[in-house]
Amino acid sequence: MFLQRIKTRLLLRIAQGLFTLNALIWAVIGIASILRAASSQSQGYTPWVVALLMFPNAIAMLVCGLGIGTQKKIFFFLALAVLAVNILLTFTDQVGLLDWITLAIDLAILILIVILMRRSDLTGER
Secondary structure, eight states: OHHHHHHHHHHHHHHHHHHHHHHHHHHHHHHHHHHHHHHOGGGTTHHHHHHHHHHHHHHHHHHHHHHHTTTOHHHHHHHHHHHHHHHHHHTTSOOOHHHHHHHHHHHHHHHHHHHHHHSHHHHSOO
């Protein structure tokens, strides 16, 4: 039982770290996209909208990472929803290297979240 709790805490910390890494990646992509949109004025508002939507995604990643640390069921479901949206939206645009990197991180987090949710000590409200 003691080793089970240690493994659970380790998996939880890894998931939190991956959420943080993903949030940082999205924030950097957002900043780069804003700089790119500012340098080319002929593209209209679409690049600005896309760039600005990256920041709520980064914030959602941070909230999920912090939230799962509370071990409350609601944050695990929120994490599943955020990951599902990110995974689905990955293929709605041009897919580049950063998309594949964030997709790999999303899938790794998804696997960890499913494993953690299956453990009874994490799925109940505390």
